[in-house]
Amino acid sequence: MIGTAIQIAMVLLGVSLGLATLRLLLGPDITDRILALDTLYVNAAALLVLYGVKLGADRYYEAALLIAMLGFVTTVVLSKFLTRGDVIE
């Protein structure tokens, strides 16, 4: 039962990654693209955690945590750059 549920969840997360990629390509303004990139980061971390559950290994959460941190820093830096024209003043 867990194997089937994980496969369904992987398909759902893959579709969600595809939708975010579509918004990343379409996005009318650059803020839409930044938001789509942030969503892609969080969904990639979720997919990695799911892969760890599938394998029964608890070492994938560190990589997922790293991806989540990189996504946060990327979003903050990009929106800071858009607002102020500079990252570190």
Place this chain on the structure above:
Amino acid sequence: MSYMTLLELVVSVLVVAGAGFSLIGSLGLLRMPDFFTRLHGPSKATTLGIGSLLVASAVYLSVRGPGLSLQEFMIPLFVAITTPVSAQLLAKAARHRRRPGSEGWTEDDQVRKR
């Protein structure tokens, strides 16, 4: 119902619900008409999605693995702290870009009654 069956049921429901919430968030990101409405989808639904996925992972690995694995809860904690911050910064940046005369400003923003 035996103990293992109950565990499998809980983990399966949590995993599918988490992935479904992530899908709803991305669907909102794609389908909403305006940037400030688009911001709602990922910032709320995706947090809930990764939260329930990590709860499922912690429950499953605590029972199947060598011991209690509570370090998994660092990720939902981190995401729950950082997502409002990044959403607020993004909204600020978008608001800044839509001022009259700035680079991202369009005629639509002038007409729109918001």
